[in-house]
Amino acid sequence: MITSALIFAFVCFGLGLLLNLWRMATGPDTADRILALDTMVINIIALLILYGIWQGTAVYYEASMLVAMVGFVSTVAYCRFVLRGDIIE
C-alpha cells in the first residue's frame, strides 16, 4: 500500500516539476522565474525524501537538508541581485 502511495506522490511531484519548468521558461517577469526555481527546489526536496522512504535508507535527509539550504540562499541571492545589483553590499 505504501508502494502505490509512493508512486502516486512521485507522479504528483514530477508533474509539478514539469509545470514549474513551463512557468520558468515562459514566465513574463523575472519574479516568476525566481518563484518557479524556488518551487522546483521544494519539489526536489519532497522527491528526495520520498526516494529515501522508497529505498528504506536514512541517507537522503542530509542531501535534502543541503538542497533546502542551497535553495534558500540562492533564491535570496538572486532576488538581492535583481533588487540592488549586488548581493552583499
Place this chain on the structure above:
Amino acid sequence: MLLEIIISAFIVIAGIFGLVGSLGMIKLQETMQRLHAPTKATTLGVGGVLIASMLYFGLVKGHLSFHELLITLFLFLTAPISAHFIAKTFLQANIRAKDLPPSQSEYGWSVYVDPPNREEDEE
C-alpha cells in the same frame, strides 16, 4: 496495517498538495497571485512528506529520528522570507512608488527609499 494506511494517507495528501501548488503556478493570472500557490500549498505538501517519512522510519523501521523536523522547521521559516524577497523584486520592477499608498512613517517604502542612516542624521 493501520500504520500503513496512515502513512499512505499522509503521502497521498502531500502529493495532492504539491500538485495543487505547482498547478497554481500555471493557472493563476498575475505574478502576485502566483506567489500564493507555491509558498503555501507546496510547503504544506513537503510538510506532509516529512511527517510520513518520520512515521515510517520511527514506527516501521524502528529508528526514530528528528532530522525531518529540522527540515520542516527550516522550510517553514524560510518560505515566507523568500516569498517576501520575490514580492519585493516584482514591486521594484513593475510598480512605481507613487502608485502605492503612503507608508505612514517618516520614510518611504523600503523598496524605493534607502534605509535611514541614523549616524549621518545625527551629524
